[in-house]
Amino acid sequence: MKLTEITIRHLQMKLKSPFATSFGTLENRDFLLLEAKDESGTIGWGESVAFRAPWYTEETMMTNWHMLEDFLIPLLLNKELQHPDEVRDTFSPIRKNNMAKSAIEGAVWDIYAQQTNQSLAAALGGKSEQIEVGISIGIQPTTDDLIQLVHGYVKEGYKRMKVKIKPGKDVEVIRALREHFPDLPIMADANSAYSLKDLDTLKQLDEFNLMMIEQPLASDDIIDHAKLQKELETPICLDESINSLEDARKAVELGSTKVINVKIGRVGGLSEAKKIHDYCAEKGISVWCGGMLESGIGRAHNIALTSLPNFTLPGDTSGSDRYWEKDIIAPEVIANNGYITVPKKAGIGYEIDREAVDAFTFSKKHYR
Ligand SMILES: O=C(O)CCC(=O)C1=CC=C[C@@H](O)[C@@H]1C(=O)O
Ligand SMILES: [Mg+2]
The missing domain is CATH 3.30.390.10 (Enolase-like, N-terminal domain)
Incomplete structure (x- = not known):
């Protein structure tokens, strides 16, 4: 070619x-x-x-x-x-x-x-015919707004919610959410809004049985995350800190992370994303596919990647209708009861x- x-x-x-x-x-x-x-x-x-x-x-x-x-x-x-x-x-x-x-x-x-x-999924070595997906919810004006939104998504069939947190919109927001949804898989993403000075706040989150807390500390850090993980029961998931297989290896060896959010763009492409997936599979580290508010084209690439076997946790790639009035692919990506069918057509699988x-x-x- x-x-x-x-x-x-x-x-x-x-x-x-x-x-x-x-x-x-x-x-x-x-x-x-x-x-x-x-x-x-x-x-x-x-x-x-x-x-x-x-x-x-x-x-x-x-x-x-x-x-x-x-x-x-x-x-x-x-x-x-x-x-x-x-x-x-x-x-x-x-x-x-x-x-x-x-x-x-x-x-x-x-x-x-x-x-x-072959489909892009098959070309990558993906086997799953469908993938489980969750929703990533931005910070809401009020906790009631958040709870209402989550109700709606649960009704639509989504089974895992990721909520954004920041200082002042963390422990009490998660507490309220947990009270309303005692059994729902919930995770929190801080996008580097905290430092080790916030240890007390972050430790309070252990109370709520979160699936993980994503990127609590600096976007280029793996040292403080390792210190933090020793203090927390909740697994840490790294997003911004992992830009390559080498970053993943170092973070895993240091104990900075128990889960990795793999984003194709952040790590430089599908080939590197697959290498991180394979390395994590070998080390017993769970991975999931993060979203970047993609159009249908980026979404299709995410779906193909997520069909690899170690993507065992639901990703952020929800249906097109959650983002857009109209997407740029046909058919649009549809999530049914929290699952997306991996297309079988050759290439990315959408027109x-x-x-x-x-x-x-x-x-x-x-x-x-
Ligand atoms: O729905 C999606 O595509 C996921 C959106 C999402 O959570 C993110 C997108 C882009 C940057 C961040 O704010 C965030 C993330 O950190 O994962
Ligand atoms: Mg993130």
Whole structure:
């Protein structure tokens, strides 16, 4: 396979409801879509999950565009590839910028799966026919709002809730939620809002039998997380701190984490995500697939990854209708009773709704 043409598009899609975290609120999702064509005319799609602003990691939509245009596309265009795993080596002269790398690697995986006439899930080695998914709920104005929302999602069949916490919106919020839903699998995501000075607060969360607490401490830390894990009964899950297999190995060896949230973009692509999955399977560390408020295209990649056997915990990739009035794939992703069926069609397994893509496109540029 040899990529001969690439199009980058900037899309903006309005979220059905704003998503608030410990670092801010998002109303519109801006992102880059990558369309890649190889010499035989097969088209593959990838999505950059970087946000407009660098509040989740240092990457942004526009740093991704710059990296793609000036470094990554020139390295990949017209290069002969036997397998998508080679994309990572091709990009090895470029440090970090994982979301930019992942966007284009995802399109290469899509082309590879189509050309070998298998679903992306099968190409990755995935076996599950359906995957269990949960909901990630942003910080709500009041605890009552949160409880009402959770009621609604439970009614829809979702069986695991992740709620965002931050200082001042933590112990009492979780206490109220636990009182209303004594048996519901609940987890809390802090997006690095705490430090070891908050040990007392974090220890109080042990009372509520949470499945895990996600990324309580700094986004680049594994040392303090190891200290914290020794003090907590609740398992720690790392998200922002894990950007590669090497990061995962170090965190696991140090005892900084008992669970890893694997996000394809954050770790630089599907090949690296699969390596982290395999390593964690060997070490008895559970993994689940995190979400980045993706459009249907990124969502399809997440679903394929989640079909690997060690994704034993429900992920954040819920149905399209939880985010968008209209998604850019057909059919849209549907969660039924908390489960999504893994598509069997070749490639990412969904058609691209080009009319919808065009409708949400702000700007685009072709590279050949
Ligand atoms: O529903 C989803 O796609 C998950 C959303 C979600 O929880 C997150 C998306 C992006 C950044 C963070 O706020 C957060 C996370 O940390 O997992
Ligand atoms: Mg997180």
